[in-house]
Amino acid sequence: MELKVLGQSNSGSAAAPTESGCSKSACGSTSDQMDQLPESIREKVKNHPCYSEEAHHYYARMHVAVAPACNIQCHYCNRKYDCANESRPGVVSELLSPDQAVKKVMAVAANIPQMTVLGVAGPGDPLANPERTFETFRQLTEKAPDIKLCVSTNGLSLPEQVEELSKHNIDHVTITINCVDPEIGAKIYPWVFWQNRRIRGAKGAKILIEQQQKGLEMLIERGILVKVNSVMIPGVNDKHLVEVSKIVKSKGAFLHNVMPLIAEAEHGTFYGVMGQRGPNAKELSALQDECAGDMNMMRHCRQCRADAVGLLGEDRGAEFTLDKIEGMEIDYAAAMEKRAEVHAQIEAHRAEQAAEAAAEDANPLGDLPADLRPVLMAVATQGQGIVNQHFGHAKEFLVYEASPAGVRFIGHRKAEQYCSGDDTCGEGESTLDITIRSLEGCEAVICSKVGYSPWEKLEAAGIIPNGEYAMEPIEDAVVGVYRGMYESGALSEASGQLIA
Amino acid sequence: MALSINDACVNCWACLPLCPSDAITANLDGATHFAIDAKKCTECDGDYASPQCASICPIEGAILDAGGEALNPPGSLTGIPPELLEQAMAEIQAR
Numbered sequence A: 001m002e003l004k005v006l007g008q009s010n011s012g013s014a015a016a017p018t019e020s021g022c023s024k025s026a027c028g029s030t031s032d033q034m035d036q037l038p039e040s041i042r043e044k045v046k047n048h049p050c051y052s053e054e055a056h057h058y059y060a061r062m063h064v065a066v067a068p069a070c071n072i073q074c075h076y077c078n079r080k081y082d083c084a085n086e087s088r089p090g091v092v093s094e095l096l097s098p099d100q101a102v103k104k105v106m107a108v109a110a111n112i113p114q115m116t117v118l119g120v121a122g123p124g125d126p127l128a129n130p131e132r133t134f135e136t137f138r139q140l141t142e143k144a145p146d147i148k149l150c151v152s153t154n155g156l157s158l159p160e161q162v163e164e165l166s167k168h169n170i171d172h173v174t175i176t177i178n179c180v181d182p183e184i185g186a187k188i189y190p191w192v193f194w195q196n197r198r199i200r201g202a203k204g205a206k207i208l209i210e211q212q213q214k215g216l217e218m219l220i221e222r223g224i225l226v227k228v229n230s231v232m233i234p235g236v237n238d239k240h241l242v243e244v245s246k247i248v249k250s251k252g253a254f255l256h257n258v259m260p261l262i263a264e265a266e267h268g269t270f271y272g273v274m275g276q277r278g279p280n281a282k283e284l285s286a287l288q289d290e291c292a293g294d295m296n297m298m299r300h301c302r303q304c305r306a307d308a309v310g311l312l313g314e315d316r317g318a319e320f321t322l323d324k325i326e327g328m329e330i331d332y333a334a335a336m337e338k339r340a341e342v343h344a345q346i347e348a349h350r351a352e353q354a355a356e357a358a359a360e361d362a363n364p365l366g367d368l369p370a371d372l373r374p375v376l377m378a379v380a381t382q383g384q385g386i387v388n389q390h391f392g393h394a395k396e397f398l399v400y401e402a403s404p405a406g407v408r409f410i411g412h413r414k415a416e417q418y419c420s421g422d423d424t425c426g427e428g429e430s431t432l433d434i435t436i437r438s439l440e441g442c443e444a445v446i447c448s449k450v451g452y453s454p455w456e457k458l459e460a461a462g463i464i465p466n467g468e469y470a471m472e473p474i475e476d477a478v479v480g481v482y483r484g485m486y487e488s489g490a491l492s493e494a495s496g497q498l499i500a
Numbered sequence B: 001m002a003l004s005i006n007d008a009c010v011n012c013w014a015c016l017p018l019c020p021s022d023a024i025t026a027n028l029d030g031a032t033h034f035a036i037d038a039k040k041c042t043e044c045d046g047d048y049a050s051p052q053c054a055s056i057c058p059i060e061g062a063i064l065d066a067g068g069e070a071l072n073p074p075g076s077l078t079g080i081p082p083e084l085l086e087q088a089m090a091e092i093q094a095r
């Protein structure tokens, strides 16, 4: 099996995972996200690929699907759906028994030394399946003590499970909190199962909200880290999430992750069938900014599948199906040594990067007039922090904001791939339109190469394509393009696309 | 007096641990869905105000009463009007 080793691209393999990457300093050491956290929390999350923007370049996580049952219904979920092409959270293809899950985790950990975090997140609610979830955790704590455990929950059973959770030494819990108002909750949760009854509407939502808040407080009291996830549903809870953010922060949650609703009729969900739309990238970014004033926001979440394996944005799950792991011999003691070595290498590399970043000029745009407007730019990259991807090959774009205050990483935009592999890139115009729409708000797109026809379309959409920085560091490219815009006078023009 | 489970069941396990009569079996031995042992099922009479399996089951139409009627009819759990769902599905199939 080919291992992904630090600093080594495995693009030579056909099955190679898409490496996600962004500039070392823009998304790492100068990121404002982790810097605001108290030292004790920072220490705990610094190697967690889901919580630290910088760590996700180096460490991997996996989820196992051991928890099928759920105790509530959400309007964005369809319990019937189970499709390998799906990439919504909570949708999984292979239900595992605790024993199978433990075996799979150990197989992955032995083969992907970068795997540091195991999460139980579905397909139902882990805490509605306490025996299965806690049996998995109990065995792993014993057999693979170098793996961190985390759990995601809707919060309904959280208060009664906090005691058990703290026994298993789980230091990360994610609660999905979409509202604190039962009337809004009634538009998101049609029912909850509570004390042996199905309770509908605002009454059910009120119980869920109370349990979530109580569970949050109990976890914080016990020193367990809590992240809050929220699904942004335009017209339902979008404005309300600003209040949610304030409340969960005041109670001590360390991160708030606002995710966009994904709703399509073919998912068969209430929102999908009823035509509820999800937010566009601009709306999502605006809400994230509004909440960010209050607390640490997470911007790099790609809503991984509940049974995903690998670094963020990749899924190597196919290498570890049940029949494949059945045949694997795992010497975990040896694997643990190897893992410790790899982790030490990674840490040495990260320390070097941090030192380099500190040595570099702190703000490469600091000499420009402070009142220039900020500009969003999309970058096509295959990783290593450099501009090294053809526009038509990009599965996603990394979005950066350049301003006289510096360069900061904003988030990801998914692209429709319209180019099937050759370099001509003349076909598939309609997916190109979709990609261009997903880049709304960006004024430039930086990539190694752009075809002629997308170039014209991008320009027509007000997005300036730039292929001049191929193989150069992302941050240098963003700085260069921003300077170019300044020098040509483009920054003094008013822009209707400005995102505050 | 017993409930039954049909093939709409998605094997989510939610009902099984709740049954006070130990009447529910998983999809073992090649069965494609969960099942209720009619001899054991009491419809939760004497234990709970409502049958537990039907109170947590997320799938409309999966659990039937003794007369074969769905305890959770179309639209009752998701809130999606059945005609709309049909229409949406027909449109998707026509693509």
Ligand code: SF4
Binding pocket: B003, B018, B019, B020, B021, B022, B023, B024, B036, B040, B041, B042, B043, B044, B051, B052, B053, B054
């Ligand atoms: S109705 Fe009650 S007793 Fe009968 S199967 Fe369902 S939970 Fe068990």
Ligand code: SF4
Binding pocket: B005, B008, B009, B010, B011, B012, B013, B014, B015, B016, B034, B053, B056, B057, B058, B059, B062, B063
């Ligand atoms: S709760 Fe419903 S869908 Fe789930 S296993 Fe029981 S009968 Fe099947």
